[in-house]
Amino acid sequence: MIRVFSPLAIAVLIVAPGGRQPVYAQNSPARQPPPRFEACWQNAANGNPVPRSDIGPFGSTLEDENHAGIHNPGTPNVPATNVTFVRGPDGSWSNSATGAPVPNSDLGPFGSTQEDENHAGIHNPGTPNVPATNVTFVRVPCPPPLTASMGGLPRIVDFPSAAQAGDAIRLRVAGADPADASLWLDNHRLDATVVSSGLATLTVPVGFSLGAHQLVLRSHDQESAVTIHIVNLFADPLATTEPGVVQTVTVHVEGLTDADAGTMYFKTADPAQFVSGNAIDSAPVVGGIATTQIVGVHVGPAVIQFKLVVTPKPTK
Numbered sequence: 437m438i439r440v441f442s443p444l445a446i447a448v449l450i451v452a453p454g455g456r457q458p459v460y461a462q463n464s465p466a467r468q469p470p471p472r473f474e475a476c477w478q479n480a481a482n483g484n485p486v487p488r489s490d491i492g493p494f495g496s497t498l499e500d501e502n503h504a505g506i507h508n509p510g511t512p513n514v515p516a517t518n519v520t521f522v523r524g525p526d527g528s529w530s531n532s533a534t535g536a537p538v539p540n541s542d543l544g545p546f547g548s549t550q551e552d553e554n555h556a557g558i559h560n561p562g563t564p565n566v567p568a569t570n571v572t573f574v575r576v577p578c579p580p581p582l583t584a585s586m587g588g589l590p591r592i593v594d595f596p597s598a599a600q601a602g603d604a605i606r607l608r609v610a611g612a613d614p615a616d617a618s619l620w621l622d623n624h625r626l627d628a629t630v631v632s633s634g635l636a637t638l639t640v641p642v643g644f645s646l647g648a649h650q651l652v653l654r655s656h657d658q659e660s661a662v663t664i665h666i667v668n669l670f671a672d673p674l675a676t677t678e679p680g681v682v683q684t685v686t687v688h689v690e691g692l693t694d695a696d697a698g699t700m701y702f703k704t705a706d707p708a709q710f711v712s713g714n715a716i717d718s719a720p721v722v723g724g725i726a727t728t729q730i731v732g733v734h735v736g737p738a739v740i741q742f743k744l745v746v747t748p749k750p751t752k
Contacts, residue, residue, distance in 0.1 A: 473527040475543035476578040477556070479571065484747050486545045486573060488527040488594045488608060493538050494550045496521060497715070501606060503532070504546075527594075527608075545573050547701065547716045560712050563729055565684055569699075569718045590617065590655040593634075597746040598665040598691075598698075601642045609634050612655040620652040621664075640666065646691030665746045667691035674740070677708045677732030687726045687742050697749045700726035703741040707734035 477486040489501070496504035502523040510516030522532040529538040541553065548556035554575040562568030594608035609617070609630055617630040619638060628638035630653075644666050652661040668690040674683055685702060692698050698721030704710060710717045711729040719726045721744070730738060 474578050475540040476576050477545050477573045478576050480574040490546055491543055492546050493521050493529055494542055494544050498546050548573055560714055563711055565729055567719055589658050589660045590653045591660040592653050592662045595662055598667050598744045599640045600667060601640050603640045607636045609636060609653055612653055617655040622649050665691055674738040677738050678735055679732050681732045682711060683730055685728050685730060685740055689721050689724050695749055697747050699745045701743045702728045704730055705739050707736035708732050708738050
């Protein structure tokens with residue numbers, strides 16, 4: 437089975453092996469309010485910010501848009517770990533069983549390994565058939581909250597960079613009056629409601645051309661826009677997995693141009709694993725195709741999920 441990540445489960449899902457593994461309280465005498473979200477990161481090479489929806493507890497796997505977990509069956513010498521986290525409205529995280537807040541210092545881009553206090557990375561040497569991935573993230577100060585009373589423009593601060601027609605996507609906005617806010621795709625008004633917490637959910641309409649479009653937020657005769665790419669994603673079929681047998685996963689991407697840099701993130705589960713050894717693999721989109729490799733652990737249907745992230749190519 438091959439399927440696209442739900443756009444609500446944005447970006448990378450789980451940390452690569454190695455690196456610092458934070459320890460989270462399993463017992464807490466009282467539920468504490470989470471600290472104000474102050475865990476902002478950007479790509480160290482191109483300065484692109486990591487969406488807030490792509491940030492969570494280091495070492496965890498994103499299970500749905502608001503839940504992540506660390507589930508390790510353990511070994512004879514390593515105790516098992518089974519911790520679930522829940523995301524708050526502002527992007528902060530807490531232990532869902534105890535309510536203990538996750539410190540901002542233990543939050544970073546999903547899929548990355550924390551390298552020091554202010555750096556994290558995804559480093560995959562690749563294989564002969566899978567390009568290497570080498571991305572470093574740097575922690576940066578978070579911008580102050582923007583509200584309508586501050587006189588700033590309404591703006592979309594967190595959104596998926598790519599989606600398919602019919603996808604339900606979640607946005608985070610700032611500086612907009614919920615009583616007078618609307619969302620538009622190019623010149624088409626969308627059926628979406630902005631709530632007081634700054635969240636909005638909408639469905640990408642059917643009938644728009646593939647490629648880049650302007651997603652516009654309007655409030656009190658002011659507006660700002662971000663770019664979202666409408667794409668088609670489809671994968672070549674895979675055979676039933678068999679122990680030790682390697683298969684190449686190929687995902688086709690329609691809707692990108694030479695000015696777009698696409699990265700595909702892959703997730704798999706038993707009965708297969710990635711040849712790279714990563715829990716989540718990533719690969720650049722080259723010529724409309726992104727590939728990775730899996731190897732069978734048991735006999736069974738291969739389950740692959742994938743998600744596309746698009747950024748502008750750096751100018752030379």
